Amino acid sequence: MAHKIAILGASGYTGAELVRLIALHPNMEIAALSGERKAGLAMAEVFPHLRHLELPALCRIDEIDFSEIDLCFCALPHKTSQEVIRALPRNMKIVDLSADFRLRDPGDYEKWYGNQHAALEQQDEAVYGLTEFYRDEIRSARLVAGTGCNAATGQYALRPLIAAGVIDLDDIILDLKCAVSGAGRSLRENLLHAELSEGYNAYAIGGTHRHLGEFDQEFSRLAGRPVQVQFTPHLIPANRGILATVYVKGEAQVIHETFAAAYRGEPFVQLLPLGEAPSTHHVRGSNHVHIGVTADRIEGRAIVIAALDNLTKGSSGQALQNANLMLGEDETEGLMMPPLFP
Template identity: 50%
Template sequence: MSSSAAAAAAAALGPDVFLFSSLDVGTQLHGLQVGSVRAVSSRRRVRFSVASALKSEEKLRVGVLGASGYTGSEIVRLVANHPYFRITLMTADRKAGQSIGSVFPHLITQDLPGLVAIGDADFSNTDAVFCCLPHATTQEIIKSLPRELKIVDLSADFRLRNVDEYKEWYGQPHSAPELQKEATYGLTEIYREEVRKARLVANPGCYPTSILLPLVPLIQARLVGLENIIIDAKSGVSGAGRGAKEANLYTEVSEGIHSYGITKHRHVPEIEQGLSEAAQSKVTISFTPHLMPMSRGMQSTIYAELLPGVTVDDLYRQLQTAYKGEEFVRLLSKGSVPHTRHIRGSNYCFLNVFEDRIPGRVIIISVIDNLVKGASGQALQNLNLMTGYAENTGLLYQPLFP
């Protein structure tokens, strides 16, 4: 947009409103006064407040709880290039007293606070936190955090709206049922407006992200049947976490592939919750995850039935419409097969639809990086929204290839 065109557009919108490319938000914001800004990219309109974004010295102060795990370290890596966030607190009980560079040498160049135990954490210098703690431990911790904090929880502790279902799948009662009512499910592209207004966001699981992004628009449009949905999903080993486990040893996972959590994987109720909400009726799926001998990456291959009179072209057009202008969800050109190697290290989800050789059935393929769009990248995307920044801020890393 030329400067004259931008001025004319701003004048049309009224005082205290500016137009600029969302990809150039960092330079365009420099020097503006506090106010309401409407960012218009060539793709879509993004509206946000810049009350605390204008002065670089007033960066949003971020805490990372559980910084010694894979998702925690990925948050640190992503925030390193964020112009408006800075990390002021990091916890890691087993690594307390150490520097992040001693735990993750690839982060040694970052000027960051030392790791402390969660019990010793001081939140007085923190505006928002990413909780990267193990499942079933986060509820009590989040319940004790100051109410003024914005929170993105990367565990599963607040993903299931039904606390009885949580008890069934996680084997223990939900310890913060009142807080569960406040939590917003953070599948950004589907629940964007809810995330924008939230204080507590339950960041989706990696498998649910890769499955719900393609299926929700198709189910909402009544294009695929709700029965006989079969999902064959595969993940890199980092999805199992950084803890020392015999099943994750190199000799156990290399040169092979194995299924796990058959019929009882804990992401099943989360996936069914999202699909049921889209369908406005109960949806039950067949879901089998597999561990692949690679560090990161995830592919979900989804098999579904077309409703009478529906073609694969109808599905393609619906996904085209649903994700037109989206930064991070990309429908590939017809016939192109999504590959995990093409999204590695990025916040992108690539997907496509294919006609099955069995009449009336469709094959949908979706790929993400399980540590980025499947975890830390989506978490940062959500916190951007929650705090009034363009949601792609700090996330425009291109995929690593080869």
């Protein structure tokens, strides 16, 4: 019998991506879709590319009967998620795609997001959703907090190296490029085609990007001492994809061997041969992350490059991967589609 699924915030990009993925899942049935501003509309009206699917119409959250829902994906804006999840049934599994439960310390949440935490009880039970590193905790979790897409990319490129102590923890530079869908579907002047296309700009410069809270939390926890990376994100005129270029002090061969050991057997992490670099083209529309390692011309330095699709592996695909674990399904179910190319 199929697991009954609700998606809150189905009118956004990550909500639509969840629908696309779950449509291929043999053991999940979408029973409810919410979209507060689009309530009453068919999904085909909001996302015509999904018109071939038989889906419930969008509704308001308070119109959903959660008594028969097995798992709820919450693809709502930050702050809203805490208020909604706090009121959901305690016996229902939840995967949250927002930032509202990613930071374990409520003080850190207030620092990076500017709001007091509104669901402290739920925060205490939340498990961080980077699947490859929290798999056992996710299996038994009721609430899983999905990572930021930028934060996920940087962590795939750095976690094994920090854990193994093969790089200088005080000299890490993370230069990241993210496609425009990472900013969500809300209308903004700077995201208009005429103002975004043919350009390329840095933002949140000097350590103000909110995903730094996740880097600080996770890297420091791994190292057993404070670790801060120098991080600058850039917005690129592409629909999907993240490319992170990380500059570290360490030996490229050792770094490559460390990745090979850490990611051996992982179905969604592909380590390229030493000296090869990944591209966002090669992961588009998939749940895969590609990682490359190259020695720098300066002795004792290396460059690590990671690429993933921000809507899939960086968000909705990661969410489905976690939901599979929570529901006792095969972790890869509904996620083995190859990337789209060209």
